Amino acid sequence: MPFRDIYGHERPLGILKTVLERDRVPQALLFHGMEGIGKRTTALAFAQALNCREGGTDACGRCPSCRKIAHGTHPDVSTLTAEGQYIRIRDIRALQEQMQFKPYEGRWRVFLVQEADRMNLEAANALLKTLEEPSANHGLILLTAHPDRLPRTVLSRCQQVRFHPLPRETVQRFLVEQHALEAPPAALLASCSGGSIARALNLRQGDFLEMRRALLERMASPALREPWQRLSFLGELGQERRSLAERLAVMRSCWRDALVVRETGTADLLIHRDCEAEIRTLADRRTGEEILNNIRLIDRAIAALDQNANKQLTLEVMMFRLAL
Numbered sequence: 380m381p382f383r384d385i386y387g388h389e390r391p392l393g394i395l396k397t398v399l400e401r402d403r404v405p406q407a408l409l410f411h412g413m414e415g416i417g418k419r420t421t422a423l424a425f426a427q428a429l430n431c432r433e434g435g436t437d438a439c440g441r442c443p444s445c446r447k448i449a450h451g452t453h454p455d456v457s458t459l460t461a462e463g464q465y466i467r468i469r470d471i472r473a474l475q476e477q478m479q480f481k482p483y484e485g486r487w488r489v490f491l492v493q494e495a496d497r498m499n500l501e502a503a504n505a506l507l508k509t510l511e512e513p514s515a516n517h518g519l520i521l522l523t524a525h526p527d528r529l530p531r532t533v534l535s536r537c538q539q540v541r542f543h544p545l546p547r548e549t550v551q552r553f554l555v556e557q558h559a560l561e562a563p564p565a566a567l568l569a570s571c572s573g574g575s576i577a578r579a580l581n582l583r584q585g586d587f588l589e590m591r592r593a594l595l596e597r598m599a600s601p602a603l604r605e606p607w608q609r610l611s612f613l614g615e616l617g618q619e620r621r622s623l624a625e626r627l628a629v630m631r632s633c634w635r636d637a638l639v640v641r642e643t644g645t646a647d648l649l650i651h652r653d654c655e656a657e658i659r660t661l662a663d664r665r666t667g668e669e670i671l672n673n674i675r676l677i678d679r680a681i682a683a684l685d686q687n688a689n690k691q692l693t694l695e696v697m698m699f700r701l702a703l
């Protein structure tokens with residue numbers, strides 16, 4: 380996929396285009412940012428641009444080289460992945476061996492190292508050797524959601540490119556344009572995707588809509604004023620971090636909608652437009668200030684969980700402070 384077809388990520392794409400324009404391709408790049416936001420797609424687009432037979436700062440997407448890279452059959456573009464828990468040292472060595480030869484048919488041989496933080500020390504040291512002895516027309520692109528887990532020595536030898544979560548509007552636009560979704564469900568999935576297109580598509584596959592309705596009905600129920608009911612509601616949110624984050628994002632978006640209804644009186648701008656009655660129940664029950672505070676509390680809980688805070692404690696504090 381050429382750069383021009385990638386949604387968002389203007390800054391990383393700008394950096395890569397500049398690199399191509401000046402013909403100063405670094406030996407090693409490190410793409411970091413949360414999972415599922417397009418690091419790999421961008422790395423492949425970069426590999427395409429490096430090898431495109433049309434030249435320029437973006438791939439044509441049509442020439443044999445571009446097509447092979449898109450189909451994963453180009454002999455000069457390969458991806459290293461973890462086998463089980465770790466990336467094996469022998470895979471790094473195999474990569475080094477290939478680097479001794481010229482690319483088979485492209486201008487550049489490009490290696491992607493997926494989940495680069497899964498290199499153990501031995502593998503990282505072997506890779507370092509590669510980075511210290513640059514070989515012409517070979518590029519390494521390390522991909523990771525956890526750059527802090529990589530040795531400093533590796534980090535310092537890579538040009539780092541940071542990928543941020545996509546804005547909600549960008550994910551929504553992708554779902555509408557590429558998956559023919561109507562605007563309201565696209566907005567709903569986008570707002571619960573955490574800025575990741577992959578996540579939004581995943582949500583679309585599962586029982587997300589039913590989960591969301593059940594959650595919203597529960598939030599709108601007056602029973603939640605009872606402390607013990609709040610505890611049982613907490614239990615219903617589940618234990619697994621990812622699904623917890625998903626449910627918290629839904630709760631946040633419900634309160635956001637309640638605020639919109641409260642302030643504007645109309646349902647036109649709602650994410651959960653199909654659940655207008657429940658949203659109005661939430662909105663009628665609380666002041667604007669209380670609703671804003673609920674949103675802040677949920678935001679804080681999401682951020683704390685993201686930083687591995689004590690899960691139970693974080694959720695209990697949030698739950699007892701929410702104005703329900």
Ligand SMILES: [Zn+2]
Pocket residue numbers: 430431432433438439440441442443444445446
């Ligand atoms: Zn091309």
